[in-house]
Amino acid sequence: MSIVSYDRLTPHQQQLVHRLLPPTRSVLREISGPACQYGRHHWTLLENDIPVATIGLACRNKENRTEVHLLNSSYSKMAAFKKLALHVHRKALSLHPDAIHVHISPPRDNGFISVWASIGYTSTSEEFRIIGTVEDRPPTLTFKSVSDRERHLFLSLRNDAMRQIDKSYQLTLHDFIRMSELKSFPCLVYDGALPIGTLIWRREFGSIVLDEITRAPAYEGHGYGPRILDSFFHKIHHLQSRSFSTSCLSTNRNALALYDQQFVSDIQHTSSWYTFRPQISR
Numbered sequence: 001m002s003i004v005s006y007d008r009l010t011p012h013q014q015q016l017v018h019r020l021l022p023p024t025r026s027v028l029r030e031i032s033g034p035a036c037q038y039g040r041h042h043w044t045l046l047e048n049d050i051p052v053a054t055i056g057l058a059c060r061n062k063e064n065r066t067e068v069h070l071l072n073s074s075y076s077k078m079a080a081f082k083k084l085a086l087h088v089h090r091k092a093l094s095l096h097p098d099a100i101h102v103h104i105s106p107p108r109d110n111g112f113i114s115v116w117a118s119i120g121y122t123s124t125s126e127e128f129r130i131i132g133t134v135e136d137r138p139p140t141l142t143f144k145s146v147s148d149r150e151r152h153l154f155l156s157l158r159n160d161a162m163r164q165i166d167k168s169y170q171l172t173l174h175d176f177i178r179m180s181e182l183k184s185f186p187c188l189v190y191d192g193a194l195p196i197g198t199l200i201w202r203r204e205f206g207s208i209v210l211d212e213i214t215r216a217p218a219y220e221g222h223g224y225g226p227r228i229l230d231s232f233f234h235k236i237h238h239l240q241s242r243s244f245s246t247s248c249l250s251t252n253r254n255a256l257a258l259y260d261q262q263f264v265s266d267i268q269h270t271s272s273w274y275t276f277r278p279q280i281s282r
Contacts, residue, residue, distance in 0.1 A: 001052075001080060003087050006042035009051075016051045017044055020074045022105065041091070042072070045084040053081040055088045059095055060169045068092040069169075070102040073112065082115050089119055093278060100278070101167060105271035113274070121274035125166060126250040130259050131266040134208070134244055136237040137230035143187040143199060151176055154188055158198040161214035166251040167273060184211065189228055196224055199232060208236045210246040213255075225258050249273075 006017065042056040053075040059068050070088060075081035092100045102121055104112045146154045155171055162168040179186055179200065189197040197215040201208060210232065215224045236244065247270065248255045 001083065002046050003084060004044055004046055006044060006054075006056075009044060013044070013046070013049070013051055017054050020051055020054055020076065021072055022074065043084060043088055043091075045080045047077065047080060052077040053084045055084055057088060057092060058169075059097070065098045066095060068095060068097045068100045069167075070100065073103070075111070078111050078115075081111065082118075085115050085119065089276070097278065100276040102274045102276075103271055104274060107269050107272040113272075116274050116276075119276065121276045123272060124251075124275040125273045126269060127247055127271040127273065128250065129245055129247050129268040129270045130264055131243065131245045131268070132259065132263040133265055134233050134237050134242050135263055137233045139231040139234040140191075140227050141196075141224075141231040142190045143231070143235060144190060146176075146186050146188055150188060153195065154186055154198055157188070157195060157216055158212075158214050161197065161216055164217075166249055189215075189224075189231075191224070197228060199228065201232070201236075203241075204245075206241075208239075208241045208244040210244055213258075225254065229258055 006014065009017065040056070040058045042054065044051045045053040054073065055070055056072040057068060057070055059066065061067075070092065073081075073085075075084075089100070100121075101124070102116050104116070107126065144150075151173060155173065155176065159170045162170070176186065182202075184200055184202040187199045187201075188195050189199055195216075196219050197213065199213050200211040202211065203209070213225070213228055213232075215228065233244075243265075246259075248259075250256075
């Protein structure tokens with residue numbers, strides 16, 4: 001068995017890694033670029049030159065803290081995955097992070113859970129996919145596509161709003177460009193002439209996926225969350241779409257409160273987050 005960086009794999013081996021990975025529902029998780037000097041990495045364990053386990057790592061700076069996210073993990077052999085998990089965990093520790101978060105999907109995969117728990121990771125939050133029907137509601141806000149000149153305004157509003165959100169990260173100009181390549185639609189949200197937030201959405205198999213809503217911290221308590229959602233429903237209703245989905249963490253109470261039960265048709269538990277805190281483990 002050998003552990004190899006993804007960029008050193010042959011094109012055929014890279015294809016096998018993508019087959020090993022389950023399809024993701026989160027565009028943002030796919031495009032998140034380097035937000036600290038260590039950037040992103042992905043390792044694969046090979047057995048007889050065939051990928052049998054794979055784990056990705058992204059290092060991010062947030063509020064003067066360094067956090068590592070372990071993402072896009074999969075395996076076909078448990079012993080290989082355990083060996084790779086220990087290798088990637090040591091790589092993560094070498095970055096001296098304040099916390100290491102691992103994303104587990106599917107959420108009840110006992111193989112994933114047992115391996116990370118044996119290293120010292122504990123459950124910290126759950127992620128849910130909310131599916132609902134679209135109702136035409138009176139719009140009180142307007143959405144504007146982001147022009148080249150407005151990219152920095154969009155990133156500033158969005159990143160400022162996300163600083164206190166659990167498991168969130170800062171988007172870069174590189175991420176913004178990648179969003180358009182992946183057919184996502186970033187928008188600025190206006191109350192009259194005042195920009196108060198951002199929104200990112202996309203089409204997926206005839207439905208609408210709402211990747212993210214943000215509201216500038218300065219306008220907390222002004223009731224903008226429901227108004228953004230109602231105005232968005234009006235917009236996509238006139239695009240002839242009758243259903244939408246979004247993802248939300250169990251720790252994001254404000255976001256969960258937005259989606260009242262009147263238009264929610266299904267809630268799916270899609271993944272879990274486990275966390276290792278080095279300062280506690282020393």
